[in-house]
Amino acid sequence: MELTLETLEPHWLPFSSNRDFKREPRLFVSASGMYYWSQHGKKILDGSSGLFTTPAGHCRPEIADAVGAQLRTLDYTPSFMRGHPGAFALASAVAALTPKDLKHVFFCNSGSEAVDTAIKIALAYHLARKEGQRSYLVSRERAYHGVNIGGTALSGMVKNREAFGAVMPGVLHLRHTLLPENRMTRGMGANGVELADDLLRFVQLVGEKRIAAVFVEPIAGSTGVIVPPRGYLERIREICDRYGILLVFDEVICGFGRTGEPFAATSFGVTPDLITMAKALTNGAQPMGAVAVRDGIYRTIIEAAPEHAVEFFHGYTYSAHPAACAAGLATLKIYETEDLFGKGRELTPYFQDAMFGLQDLASVADIRGYGLLAGVEVKAGKAPGARGAELQAKLFDRGLHVKTTGDVAIIAPAFIASRAEIDLMTSILRDALAEY
Ligand code: PLP
Numbered sequence: 362m363e364l365t366l367e368t369l370e371p372h373w374l375p376f377s378s379n380r381d382f383k384r385e386p387r388l389f390v391s392a393s394g395m396y397y398w399s400q401h402g403k404k405i406l407d408g409s410s411g412l413f414t415t416p417a418g419h420c421r422p423e424i425a426d427a428v429g430a431q432l433r434t435l436d437y438t439p440s441f442m443r444g445h446p447g448a449f450a451l452a453s454a455v456a457a458l459t460p461k462d463l464k465h466v467f468f469c470n471s472g473s474e475a476v477d478t479a480i481k482i483a484l485a486y487h488l489a490r491k492e493g494q495r496s497y498l499v500s501r502e503r504a505y506h507g508v509n510i511g512g513t514a515l516s517g518m519v520k521n522r523e524a525f526g527a528v529m530p531g532v533l534h535l536r537h538t539l540l541p542e543n544r545m546t547r548g549m550g551a552n553g554v555e556l557a558d559d560l561l562r563f564v565q566l567v568g569e570k571r572i573a574a575v576f577v578e579p580i581a582g583s584t585g586v587i588v589p590p591r592g593y594l595e596r597i598r599e600i601c602d603r604y605g606i607l608l609v610f611d612e613v614i615c616g617f618g619r620t621g622e623p624f625a626a627t628s629f630g631v632t633p634d635l636i637t638m639a640k641a642l643t644n645g646a647q648p649m650g651a652v653a654v655r656d657g658i659y660r661t662i663i664e665a666a667p668e669h670a671v672e673f674f675h676g677y678t679y680s681a682h683p684a685a686c687a688a689g690l691a692t693l694k695i696y697e698t699e700d701l702f703g704k705g706r707e708l709t710p711y712f713q714d715a716m717f718g719l720q721d722l723a724s725v726a727d728i729r730g731y732g733l734l735a736g737v738e739v740k741a742g743k744a745p746g747a748r749g750a751e752l753q754a755k756l757f758d759r760g761l762h763v764k765t766t767g768d769v770a771i772i773a774p775a776f777i778a779s780r781a782e783i784d785l786m787t788s789i790l791r792d793a794l795a796e797y
Pocket residue numbers: 470471472473474476505506507508578582583611612613614639640
């Protein structure tokens with residue numbers, strides 16, 4: 362197909378400047394391993410694992426074969442009151458990676474759906490234990506919890522909420538933890554643990570039994586990589602325990618090895634009550650999300666309903682879609698057989714050295730990082746975010762794909778990256794940043 366304004370116009374791109382894109386389209390037409398290829402045949406190193414989706418590298422034949430075979434055997438099963446073996450196998454495989462008793466898995470089709478599902482599970486749980494008055498939700502400034510209505514209400518990023526955030530009132534926002542005192546800190550900052558006490562203030566403000574759940578990204582990813590201060594997640598957990606509030610970790614970016622362990626909950630040693638996940642669950646090859654739930658929460662909801670009744674009035678036509686389950690199973694097998702989380706852990710110090718090596722550049726305002734995730738913040742230009750958008754296009758033209766948010770480049774290599782590929786990412790970034 363020829364790419365003209367006319368042929369490009371019908372597709373409305375999400376989270377994009379459609380006019381900029383359509384004036385100068387930058388498309389990917391194929392991918393393999395660590396690389397994409399543009400419509401002009403240009404080879405582009407993937408510095409963000411797609412959109413944090415693809416830690417095993419692109420176009421893995423094991424996943425493509427599994428999806429193809431599944432679609433030829435059983436293409437679709439009604440997800441309500443029916444099932445297929447892959448759904449149960451994948452739930453068990455996910456539950457083998459989640460910490461402690463988070464052993465029940467509810468499937469959906471994206472991170473946004475996982476967040477909205479988690480909101481409903483939290484509310485249904487409290488209702489089932491006769492605390493249905495717990496209607497408040499808590500999240501954080503600068504949070505990103507997807508784009509469905511619940512997740513939008515939880516959002517702490519102004520552009521994502523200003524037109525829509527009022528649709529779901531009753532959300533309180535903790536202050537974010539991006540503190541100037543922690544600037545250029547590798548890993549967890551020493552400052553900011555006391556910000557967790559905002560939760561105590563909310564309890565005092567709305568009442569001890571009014572808050573249903575707190576949503577936290579262990580590392581806030583989409584806002585530009587904010588690593589929690591030391592002790593912060595523990596303090597949030599403690600307050601939740603004291604007041605019967607559920608703690609939800611949104612691990613849509615952190616999950617599946619990004620922080621060195623299967624989930625950031627394990628890396629940071631704090632166990633939430635629910636974990637939302639998506640993206641790397643299928644290595645990005647099929648749309649899929651999931652919520653892992655503690656045993657007691659699952660049982661409370663199930664057992665509160667009469668025998669034979671539907672216990673939880675929620676689900677999607679494509680929950681646990683056979684093709685997505687096949688992709689998920691093939692993905693988790695790759696992670697295990699190739700010890701990809703171990704490889705990611707091994708590569709982490711080299712990657713973080715490379716990223717923090719950029720701090721001598723005059724244009725760099727801050728660098729933050731943990732595991733195979735780093736945010737390099739460029740000093741703002743004329744308007745906030747303008748430089749970030751320009752930087753992304755500049756990097757693409759030099760052969761590097763990186764996701765930017767505002768003025769932050771978010772680097773998240775696949776776990777199969779070689780040191781030479783980390784070097785290449787770093788040198789392209791350095792050259793582009795040196796121009797400011
Ligand atoms: N939650 C978090 C923490 C995310 O980072 C994202 C996406 O980046 C989402 C939810 C939404 O996921 P999706 O885009 O698959 O709906």
